[in-house]
Amino acid sequence: DREANDQELTLAIKDNLKKTFAVMDKIRDLIGKPVIISSAFRPVAYNELKAVGGAKFSRHIKGLAVDFCVKDMDCDSIRDLLLSHMKEFGFSIEWLPGSNWVHIDLSTPYRSYKP
Numbered sequence: 001d002r003e004a005n006d007q008e009l010t011l012a013i014k015d016n017l018k019k020t021f022a023v024m025d026k027i028r029d030l031i032g033k034p035v036i037i038s039s040a041f042r043p044v045a046y047n048e049l050k051a052v053g054g055a056k057f058s059r060h061i062k063g064l065a066v067d068f069c070v071k072d073m074d075c076d077s078i079r080d081l082l083l084s085h086m087k088e089f090g091f092s093i094e095w096l097p098g099s100n101w102v103h104i105d106l107s108t109p110y111r112s113y114k115p
Contacts, residue, residue, distance in 0.1 A: 016063035017041060020106055024066055026089045027082065027104070031070055038101055039067040055115070065105035078102050079112075086110040 020040065028035050041063040047054035059065035069075055076097055086093060087110045094103035095112045 013041060013063040016106070020064055020066060023089050023091050023104070023106065024068070026085075030085060031073070031078065031081070033070050033073070035068045035070055037066055037068045040065070059105040059107060064107070065103065067101045067103050069101050075099055075102050083112060086112070 017040065024035065024037075039060060042052070042054060042058065042060040044061050047058050047061050048056075054060060070078060079093055079095065079102055082091075082093055082102070082104070090106060090110065091104040092107045092110050093112045094105070095114050096103070
């Protein structure tokens with residue numbers, strides 16, 4: 001039943017978002033400043049837009065990823081700070097030196113990786 005499957009997916013995404021934002025709360029507490037979220041959940045059709053540049057199997061489409069920055073903080077410094085907290089907080093981090101956002105996702109094993 002298509003309607004039932006859509007409802008299950010919606011509930012799964014909501015559950016994933018709760019987990020993801022629980023991790024973001026820990027990150028915000030560690031940094032001690034508000035975080036500015038530029039991307040979290042993305043519907044598949046939006047993720048596939050060329051302008052978005054989302055990966056085919058992006059964790060964003062499951063509500064398991066966040067892109068963010070912090071005002072007056074360099075994103076490379078944020079990534080450096082977060083490296084030692086990946087396992088403790090339960091996230092992986094995309095390593096993109098020089099980018100103006102930080103990408104974390106709830107993939108395991110917890111690691112830093114290049115896209």
